[in-house]
Amino acid sequence: MDEWLWVEWLWGQLAVGSWRTRFGRLSNKVGQVDPTGTFCAVPDEWLKKKLVEAAEPPTARQLYSIFFVNAVPFVAFGFLDNFIMIMAGEYIESSLGHFITLSTMAAAGLGNTISDIMGITMATYVEEGCQLLGLKQPRMTPAQFELKSSRRASSWGRIMGITVGCLIGMCPLWLINDEPKPTAEN
Template identity: 55%
Template sequence: MALQGLNFRSQLGRITPRQLAAFRWRSKFGRPAGVPNLGDVDPTGSYCPVPEDWLMKKYAETVPKPTTSQLLSVAIVNAVPFIGFGFLDNSIMIVCGDYIEATLGSVIVMSTMAAAALGNTFSDIMGLGSAYYVETAASKIGIKPPPLSPVQLDMSSSRIASNLGRVIGVTIGCILGMTPLLFINKVPDKTPEEKPADA
């Protein structure tokens, strides 16, 4: 059966990358390290396939867990872009919401929350368009991700560190994005009240 499979592969003239990856995984556990040629057989007479998820699980057990400094780097790398996202999101929402309330609010009946919701719509649209530029600017700062393997990045500790960094980053960005409130005058100018006439 194995020989027929090899004949079929030789007729195709190529082996898929998934099959090459399977042999590469198997080489870490003493399995065949290369693609067999036509006529090569296992000592038992056939090749016994090993499930890829089992090989991945066994290989992950041999990979060391990320250190504390590496997890801190993962958190910082994920936090920096989200500072920009949070800043743009909140600042654009405030500016657009205030403008909508000042213009449309005088034409139709519109609450402050409705104006803020429309401002948030514009903010989300701008966020989609600026995602590439924010990530590019964050990469130019010089913060580089730690040299972790895909298995290490997929560990629970790395995922927790990345999500925590994003939460902290977007929180800082949203707080910084409230700066337009310092330049928006919401208090109407008070006119001096007329003194009541003496009876």
């Protein structure tokens, strides 16, 4: 039985006259309490659990699509995060380091702050870019997205995306000169 037909059937069975407000009108909210005690509320979590249990498992192609759609934006975010952090940290260390004593870790922390601010700012642009690329979630029911396999594909896509993006975002390290900076004593 198609899961939406099952939900409609279940809703119809529950609403057949017992799902009424205290004024006698049919209630449109599952779980609304009737003070007269003429019906027993069905918890929303139980109903959601039953829908997920009845859901058809997604195909391998749908799982791959979920993985890919979640990975691509995180590649972009990981790249931007590391790239901006390294560039900002290096700039802060080389420019502010002349005026105040600043450790490499302090410069990295300030660079990370700037990177996080830029990441929040650029999140909408990354999402818009993904839409321009035509990335869309596969056509599945909401219950199918709640299955463990779908959530696992989504999580692994994000993990792999952020890992690849962060590794690519480390490319400025090839260009940064690591020679010791001249000091006033030299």
